[in-house]
Amino acid sequence: MSQPSMSEALRGVIRRDLLLAMRRRSDVAMSVFFVVIVASLFPLGVGPEPAVLKVIASGVLWVTALLACLLSLGRLFTADYLDGVLEQMLLIPQPLAVLVVGKVFAHWVISGLPVVLLSPLLGLQFGLTGDSLGVLTLSLLLGTPTLSMIGAIGAALTLGLRGSGLLVALLVLPLFIPVLIFGASAVTNSLAGIGSEANLSLLGACFLLSLAFAPWATAVALRIALD
Amino acid sequence: MSGTEFNWFKYSSPQAFHPLAGRLIPWFAAAAVGLIVVGLYVGFFIAPTDVTQGDAYRIIFVHVPAAWMSMFLYVIMAIWAGLGLGLNARPSFMMAQAIAPTGAMFTFLALFTGSMWGKPTWGAWWVWDARLTSELILLFQYIGIILLRSSIDDLRRADRASAVLALVGVINVPIIYFSVRWWNTLHQGASVSITAAPTMAGTMVTAMLVMMVGFWMYSIAVTLARMRCVIVERERQPSWGKQASIPDVAEAR
Numbered sequence: 001m002s003q004p005s006m007s008e009a010l011r012g013v014i015r016r017d018l019l020l021a022m023r024r025r026s027d028v029a030m031s032v033f034f035v036v037i038v039a040s041l042f043p044l045g046v047g048p049e050p051a052v053l054k055v056i057a058s059g060v061l062w063v064t065a066l067l068a069c070l071l072s073l074g075r076l077f078t079a080d081y082l083d084g085v086l087e088q089m090l091l092i093p094q095p096l097a098v099l100v101v102g103k104v105f106a107h108w109v110i111s112g113l114p115v116v117l118l119s120p121l122l123g124l125q126f127g128l129t130g131d132s133l134g135v136l137t138l139s140l141l142l143g144t145p146t147l148s149m150i151g152a153i154g155a156a157l158t159l160g161l162r163g164s165g166l167l168v169a170l171l172v173l174p175l176f177i178p179v180l181i182f183g184a185s186a187v188t189n190s191l192a193g194i195g196s197e198a199n200l201s202l203l204g205a206c207f208l209l210s211l212a213f214a215p216w217a218t219a220v221a222l223r224i225a226l227d
Numbered sequence: 228m229s230g231t232e233f234n235w236f237k238y239s240s241p242q243a244f245h246p247l248a249g250r251l252i253p254w255f256a257a258a259a260v261g262l263i264v265v266g267l268y269v270g271f272f273i274a275p276t277d278v279t280q281g282d283a284y285r286i287i288f289v290h291v292p293a294a295w296m297s298m299f300l301y302v303i304m305a306i307w308a309g310l311g312l313g314l315n316a317r318p319s320f321m322m323a324q325a326i327a328p329t330g331a332m333f334t335f336l337a338l339f340t341g342s343m344w345g346k347p348t349w350g351a352w353w354v355w356d357a358r359l360t361s362e363l364i365l366l367f368q369y370i371g372i373i374l375l376r377s378s379i380d381d382l383r384r385a386d387r388a389s390a391v392l393a394l395v396g397v398i399n400v401p402i403i404y405f406s407v408r409w410w411n412t413l414h415q416g417a418s419v420s421i422t423a424a425p426t427m428a429g430t431m432v433t434a435m436l437v438m439m440v441g442f443w444m445y446s447i448a449v450t451l452a453r454m455r456c457v458i459v460e461r462e463r464q465p466s467w468g469k470q471a472s473i474p475d476v477a478e479a480r
């Protein structure tokens with residue numbers, strides 16, 4: 001029996017995780033509704049002034065995306081850890097980092113992509129228009145995969161610990177800050193008419209950097225957790 | 228000792244390192260006290276008053292060395308953590324563990340003195356400027372590493388997990404260092420550089436460098452002291468407790 005190639009293993013992991021998510025659609029729906037509700041709380045709390053809402057829109061929506069990613073991190077490895085699948089993954093001849101990329105990609109499709117797709121709608125709620133809506137969506141499209149990549153490291157480090165939900169927030173949120181800054185200021189700059197290319201490029205750079213290092217660090221962390 | 232074989236690796240054993248650290252601590256501690264007293268004296272009484280900032284600038288003699296130490300110690304901690312992961316060596320992890328609280332302390336000190344300096348010069352305790360923010364992230368990272376370590380019961384996993392986290396966070400150190408150059412910020416650029424002539428009076432530089440060395444000595448002394456505690460805590464084995472004449476261990480027996 002020939003061994004599956006690396007790309008086959010990658011596809012297999014992605015397919016499996018997406019299939020599992022499709023079997024439990026409520027999990028996906030939960031993160032979507034979480035984003036909608038949290039984003040809707042701000043106009044109620046801050047007050048419905050259109051001028052104010054327009055200013056805070058990028059920050060609020062980005063922080064919401066951040067929290068949605070954070071809350072779904074628990075699902076990334078925990079189920080596989082509990083039923084022993086993760087240990088089997090460690091034994092697979094293909095590099096663990098590749099499997100991690102697959103799992104992170106599936107996680108992003110489940111928890112990040114819905115936020116990206118929803119963001120134009122939420123942006124409208126906050127009075128963003130035209131270009132800035134496009135920039136918001138684009139910045140989230142570039143930024144949320146990075147969040148999932150970085151989050152995976154935290155999820156792997158805290159795997160199976162008591163109180164891991166809070167701990168992962170403390171570990172991962174500081175590392176999210178650069179992405180938040182670049183993403184939110186891309187939208188702010190486009191509102192101010194400065195142009196958002198620089199920030200979008202930085203977001204892209206963050207993504208490439210995290211793609212290069214995070215899966216590897218996550219793999220190391222997973223091996224430590226299952227040692 | 229000249230040229231003869233001296234086994235430095237001897238001290239990579241906690242058992243041998245413990246008494247060595249005990250002997251070294253008083254020297255480093257004395258050097259720290261001496262240098263910091265001299266540095267503060269030169270800084271507060273001899274260095275001239277700044278033309279634009281008045282006497283408020285004098286906090287620089289604590290602020291800048293503390294900020295340097297916060298970054299240096301992070302890098303050193305990460306190096307020990309990396310060595311620990313690479314060589315699978317327990318003492319390296321212990322060093323990383325011993326350095327973290329001191330690094331966090333210096334980061335806090337840098338932020339605290341910075342806000343004391345910011346109030347009279349910028350008119351605000353805190354601004355969300357790139358360097359301040361990245362230094363704040365550094366503090367969060369130190370705290371995260373300490374928290375991660377303390378929430379894992381299994382020592383081996385605690386060591387290795389916090390080492391990975393420390394290594395991941397190294398990326399923030401160049402960001403802090405270059406933040407004043409990469410972004411247009413309120414925080415001023417570097418006043419002291421190896422390559423360019425300093426933009427401050429000679430006595431100011433002297434005082435700052437003396438404080439810097441003093442903080443180094445302090446860090447080494449405190450790290451060694453904490454290292455001794457870590458060793459005693461972890462190697463609670465009666466076999467060498469008595470030899471090393473550690474009262475706690477001998478009693479715990």
